[in-house]
Amino acid sequence: MDFFLEGLRQGVLLILKGNREVLGITSFSVYVAGVSTLLACAVGVPLGFVVSSTRFWGRRAAITVLNTTLAFPTVVVGLIVWGLLARNGPLGALELLYTGWAIIVAEVILASPIVAALTASAVQGVDARVRRTALTLGAGPLRTHWEVAREARYGLLAGVVVAFGRVLAEVGAAMIVGGNIRHHTRTLTTAVALAASQGDFALAMALGLILLALAFTVNMLLQIFQGRGHA
Amino acid sequence: MLRAQHIQYRYGSRLVLSVDEFGLEPGLITAVVGANGSGKSTLLRILAFVDRPWSGLLELDGKVISSREARRTARRQVTLIEQQPFLFGGTVRANCAYGLVIRGVPKADAKRRATEIIDRMGIEALAGRKAVALSDGERQKVAVARALALGPRILLLDEPVSAADPSSTNHLYRVLTEERDRGLAICFSTHRLENAYRWSDRLVALVDGCTSPVTPENMFRATLPDGEEPPFARVGPLRIQVVTDRRGPVTIAIPPEDIVVSTEPLHSSIRNQFAGRITRISDDGHGRVGLNVDVGFDMLARITPAALTDLDLSLGSSVYLSVKAVAVQVL
Numbered sequence: 108m109d110f111f112l113e114g115l116r117q118g119v120l121l122i123l124k125g126n127r128e129v130l131g132i133t134s135f136s137v138y139v140a141g142v143s144t145l146l147a148c149a150v151g152v153p154l155g156f157v158v159s160s161t162r163f164w165g166r167r168a169a170i171t172v173l174n175t176t177l178a179f180p181t182v183v184v185g186l187i188v189w190g191l192l193a194r195n196g197p198l199g200a201l202e203l204l205y206t207g208w209a210i211i212v213a214e215v216i217l218a219s220p221i222v223a224a225l226t227a228s229a230v231q232g233v234d235a236r237v238r239r240t241a242l243t244l245g246a247g248p249l250r251t252h253w254e255v256a257r258e259a260r261y262g263l264l265a266g267v268v269v270a271f272g273r274v275l276a277e278v279g280a281a282m283i284v285g286g287n288i289r290h291h292t293r294t295l296t297t298a299v300a301l302a303a304s305q306g307d308f309a310l311a312m313a314l315g316l317i318l319l320a321l322a323f324t325v326n327m328l329l330q331i332f333q334g335r336g337h338a
Numbered sequence: 339m340l341r342a343q344h345i346q347y348r349y350g351s352r353l354v355l356s357v358d359e360f361g362l363e364p365g366l367i368t369a370v371v372g373a374n375g376s377g378k379s380t381l382l383r384i385l386a387f388v389d390r391p392w393s394g395l396l397e398l399d400g401k402v403i404s405s406r407e408a409r410r411t412a413r414r415q416v417t418l419i420e421q422q423p424f425l426f427g428g429t430v431r432a433n434c435a436y437g438l439v440i441r442g443v444p445k446a447d448a449k450r451r452a453t454e455i456i457d458r459m460g461i462e463a464l465a466g467r468k469a470v471a472l473s474d475g476e477r478q479k480v481a482v483a484r485a486l487a488l489g490p491r492i493l494l495l496d497e498p499v500s501a502a503d504p505s506s507t508n509h510l511y512r513v514l515t516e517e518r519d520r521g522l523a524i525c526f527s528t529h530r531l532e533n534a535y536r537w538s539d540r541l542v543a544l545v546d547g548c549t550s551p552v553t554p555e556n557m558f559r560a561t562l563p564d565g566e567e568p569p570f571a572r573v574g575p576l577r578i579q580v581v582t583d584r585r586g587p588v589t590i591a592i593p594p595e596d597i598v599v600s601t602e603p604l605h606s607s608i609r610n611q612f613a614g615r616i617t618r619i620s621d622d623g624h625g626r627v628g629l630n631v632d633v634g635f636d637m638l639a640r641i642t643p644a645a646l647t648d649l650d651l652s653l654g655s656s657v658y659l660s661v662k663a664v665a666v667q668v669l
Contacts, residue, residue, distance in 0.1 A: 236424035239388045243418040244437035245488065247410065254426070 118312030155226025229262025345394030
């Protein structure tokens with residue numbers, strides 16, 4: 108127990124003292140998660156809109172595929188992206204492997220289905236009269252989608268927050284395609300795994316506490332958005 | 339102006355609307371009357387180019403409207419007000435200006451036109467209020483104002499007074515009549531026949547998604563048992579003799595003009611006779627008197643004012659209603 112409490116104390120001290128290693132890893136993680144979430148939104152929000160508000164052949168199959176990708180094992184995504192970006196892979200010429208962008212590519216693949224599925228769910232939950240009212244008052248397709256999105260805004264924000272949380276806490280793909288290189292591609296999760304394996308419990312604890320605090324913040328935001336959406 | 343031909347609409351495999359011919363003309367108010375689920379709202383949504391019919395044609399000013407772009411253009415001339423209208427967030431005035439703003443009208447002009455129509459609708463007190471805080475009746479008024487602000491050529495209203503009090507109802511219909519006189523084509527759905535008769539120039543009845551050849555008073559769901567000859571339709575406590583080969587669940591209609599009203603039972607060839615008491619006497623505005631008689635359920639008979647005087651009828655009078663079996667329509 109003393110070992111645990113001492114590790115916890117030292118971890119808290121590392122955070123309070125503003126340890127550069129800890130700050131660097133944290134800022135890199137938040138940056139990667141932020142960019143990944145933004146790109147995932149660029150892909151997932153329109154996809155969710157299309158799946159939920161248009162009728163096309165194979166729509167049910169598309170929804171099934173989308174829902175399946177929600178449960179994609181992160182290491183498998185990491186493996187696929189690694190295979191694509193490896194020097195001998197089809198995208199090897201881009202030289203992205205073991206860079207922050209490699210992690211971002213993998214995280215976008217993981218987060219886009221989450222954003223798309225939650226967007227689809229939020230849009231489907233919007234009162235059908237919103238679309239009809241906008242149309243009958245002369246709105247074009249874009250304006251109509253905008254009005255639907257406005258009504259679904261809390262659901263859409265919840266999707267963004269969930270995707271951000273997922274990306275921030277992801278470890279498998281980041282480890283495989285990022286390589287966990289110090290000052291370069293080390294994220295909070297990969298750093299915790301490494302520090303624990305090296306016996307640096309204080310550093311692992313400090314990073315773990317930050318991860319927990321971020322996860323807590325994300326969940327708090329989610330609760331707020333979901334609460335407003337149901338209000 | 340606007341014509342629908344052979345339009346059909348399905349929910350899944352269920353056919354909910356099948357109308358061969360339906361048209362709206364400028365300067366005419368058309369009332370669509372029917373029970374819940376008869377297809378009124380579906381018809382109005384199709385006429386508003388919001389829902390696309392599964393089959394059939396829609397023509398506006400003689401041109402078939404089918405492409406996405408044509409439908410979009412047509413929607414700028416037709417405005418639909420739903421039974422439970424949706425109002426956007428913001429104030430009543432902002433809602434009334436919404437359609438104008440998205441059509442590119444400068445905000446100041448849109449606001450001025452919205453204010454004008456708000457005044458005309460008599461809802462000045464609501465102008466600055468948040469739309470989400472309004473009652474159902476107020477929402478309906480705001481939705482009508484919002485639609486009229488656009489100056490549409492065709493106005494469609496789905497049960498426009500379902501949440502309104504009598505004075506609001508009269509005010510709304512007066513506004514619609516003024517718009518009709520300015521050349522607007524108006525179509526409203528209602529389940530209140532008195533509103534339909536009083537405020538419309540033309541009445542169309544919908545039964546199970548189809549236009550009915552008879553007006554919808556005295557329209558009843560009935561069952562015709564198998565193997566019964568002659569067939570009797572069971573309507574509540576009554577058995578009504580009809581002439582038909584059909585059996586099973588049907589809708590029957592007894593035209594009010596085909597009902598003979600007497601104060602004594604008639605000894606005649608008439609097959610159906612029901613005793614009851616008068617519960618309401620109304621002037622239908624076309625020189626006829628409507629008598630609502632409780633015969634176990636409400637039945638409407640239409641007679642002349644002279645007949646009312648001759649028979650010395652008043653509220654509560656006992657009367658006999660007689661209907662020939664051939665006059666009962668099986669729909």
